[in-house]
Amino acid sequence: MKLAEERTWSLFRSRFRQTLTYWSVFFSFGLSIAFLGPTILDLRCQTRSSLQQITWVFFSQQFFLLLGSCLGGLVRRTLMSSLVALFSSTLIISLVFAIIPLCHHVVLLSMAMALAGTAMGVIDTIGNLQLVKLYQKDAAIFLQALHFFIGLGAMVSPLVADPFLADDRCVLGANGTNNSSSSDLEHLRNSLGGHGAMLGNTSRYPLYTEGVVVTRVSYAFWIMALINLPVPAAVLTLMHHEGLVSCSSSSPRLLSRDPGPSPAVDSSQGHGDMLDCFNLDRLRGRPATFFILHALGGTIVFITDGIIGSYAGFVYTYAVSPPLLMGYKMAGCLDSIFWASITAGRLCSIYLTYRFQAPVLLTISLGGVVLVQCVLMIFYTSWMLLFVGTCVLGLCISSVFPSMLAFTEDTLDYRGCATVVLVTSASTGEMMLQVLVGSVINSQSSYSFLVCSTVTSFMGFCLFLLLLYTRQIHINLPTDSSTYMDMKEKQEAPDLQVPE
Known part of the structure; x- marks a missing residue:
């Protein structure tokens, strides 16, 4: 037991930059996967769409997450291409968080979520691949920690969104009033939190699509964009440390070559x-x-x-x-x-x-x-x-x-x-x-x-x-x-x- 702990800590110390970066990337993944359920009613108000229309946003995210997972497998598994893909994906997630408040039509929102889902799928595949490649027979412990950070991000996301969610109707009717209680909204929000797969009988909830929008959910997305921004910065820092980018304009290493696997990675296993x-x-x-x-x-x-x-x-x-x-x-x-x-x-x-x-x-x-x-x-x-x-x-x-x-x-x-x-x-x-x-x-x-x-x-x-x-x-x-x-x-x- 003691020898195993010493070996694990020794491996972690020698590869802590890569490991912490991959963990932070999966925090970004968790942040993205959990925000949609709590905010879906406010996004319905923002886009002035019906419940049936807004649930297509869930499908868009899930379907393109699957496509992104396949796309991540097609990325060449060199260190440079993997880090470039992770940097691009985490930066896309921050950009999507920032532009969601500007999506005032359900189609635009679905497109934004499709882009975010693709980035999440790429992160899921490449993050797991790189950590397995980095630690190989010792990967199990670090994979458990990697997936812990998904849960951590998924816990942070609803906490950020909660103060900005509408307690009452976020689209007021033509007479400036609403006819449903906050408990009705809570029931709808919890039902839709399961990715909108089962709406049940919603006819008794008069959800207006025309009127004055009073939601403040935009602030939640901008805060999450800022929270996520250090993640692509961490990936860029790792790329600089690995010699994949350089601040010097005279350096020939500005994404111009692939230095091959880092010294900690065994390249003999034939990862293509x-x-x-x-x-x-x-x-x-x-x-x-x-x-x-x-x-x-x-x-x-x-x-x-x-x-x-x-x-x-x-x-x-x-x-x-x-x-x-x-x-x-x-x-x-x-x-x-x-x-x-x-x-x-x-x-x-x-x-x-x-x-x-x-x-x-x-x-x-x-x-x-x-x-x-x-x-x-x-x-x-x-x-x-x-x-x-x-x-x-x-x-x-x-x-x-x-x-x-x-x-x-x-x-x-x-x-x-x-x-x-x-x-x-x-x-x-x-x-x-x-x-x-x-x-x-x-x-x-x-x-x-x-x-x-x-x-x-x-x-x-x-x-x-x-x-x-x-x-x-x-x-x-x-x-x-x-x-x-x-x-x-x-x-x-x-x-x-x-x-x-």
């Missing part, structure tokens, strides 16, 4: 761009387990991140529906408790990664998710158990993605392809499962929310057991890299064979 992952020459000769491990790892994070998205999106709707019928204020706390427990869980996982190997930590986490979901489904009439279960679920599921990423990359010798597959699968799952669960709740009942979560979590646990079995087969095979090199040598030197 995502196209290398699908290069037929490189894939030829790989065992079937190589592909199965990618597929299983991607499917597991598809399910777990999908559970996170759907639970955060619909736990409020479930709580205010029969049989629980919670009050709006009490039910509104559930989403905050869930995200706070995820953030706390990732902080605790930094220490737990010292004590447990990734398979053990993943088994406990995924098993805990299944157990919590089963308890919630059995005791579905208990509001107290819903609060406790929400907290425990967040703690259990928080470490799954970073642990699975480190575990899969370690099994596959840090080729980088697994990171791209897992990040893209996680983004897809968060978007797709939320839509699927929302449609099931609309057609069935609120109880189907717990049934869907329980079934998917059980599937994820079974797939993880299959992944462990496949991994055991894979590590007992000759390494796929040596198989590939043997085949390549035979193809390039056929004349060296001795004739009979």
Whole structure:
């Protein structure tokens, strides 16, 4: 234990500039991902749009986040191109925060959120890739910390926005009055906080689109733009430290060359761009387990991140529906408790990664998710158990993605392809499962929310057991890299064979 701690601190001290920069970039990611839910009603007033129109903004952000994740995988994985992409993405996020108050039409707002979503997806893929590349077999602890900063940013964003949110109608009718109480607004805001996937019956809320706009939410976005501005500055500082930019006009190093990987990075692992992952020459000769491990790892994070998205999106709707019928204020706390427990869980996982190997930590986490979901489904009439279960679920599921990423990359010798597959699968799952669960709740009942979560979590646990079995087969095979090199040598030197 002590030797492991000394090794970890030694690695961190030698690479602290890169590590702190990547952590700050993920803080920017968290800041961007959490602001839309609390501010959506004020943005509806700003754009004078209906509820149905404004929910397309959620879809725009999520869809382009997925595209950005794929785009991040296509970026050449040299140090220069990665840092340039991170600098551009974090700067775009600050610019989007600054221009959102100027978007007075829902189409313009959707375009701005599409741009922000693309930048977030690029950050998600490249940030994970670079940290895995930097630490390799020691990456698990630092990945847990990396994803803790997403939660930290997601906690800061609503706190900044809250003082500027409208307590009453933010568009006054033609007579300068409004007819709905602040509790109605709170209920709408909490319902829309789940990415607007389920509007329910909103006809009784007279939301004006014409009248005097009285929202002050613009100040929240400008403050968040300023909070985020040091992040691209930190990336630019790292680029200068790595010799990628220079303040001197006479220097030949002003983004004119790629110095290659930093001394702390092992360049022997063959990290290229995502196209290398699908290069037929490189894939030829790989065992079937190589592909199965990618597929299983991607499917597991598809399910777990999908559970996170759907639970955060619909736990409020479930709580205010029969049989629980919670009050709006009490039910509104559930989403905050869930995200706070995820953030706390990732902080605790930094220490737990010292004590447990990734398979053990993943088994406990995924098993805990299944157990919590089963308890919630059995005791579905208990509001107290819903609060406790929400907290425990967040703690259990928080470490799954970073642990699975480190575990899969370690099994596959840090080729980088697994990171791209897992990040893209996680983004897809968060978007797709939320839509699927929302449609099931609309057609069935609120109880189907717990049934869907329980079934998917059980599937994820079974797939993880299959992944462990496949991994055991894979590590007992000759390494796929040596198989590939043997085949390549035979193809390039056929004349060296001795004739009979």
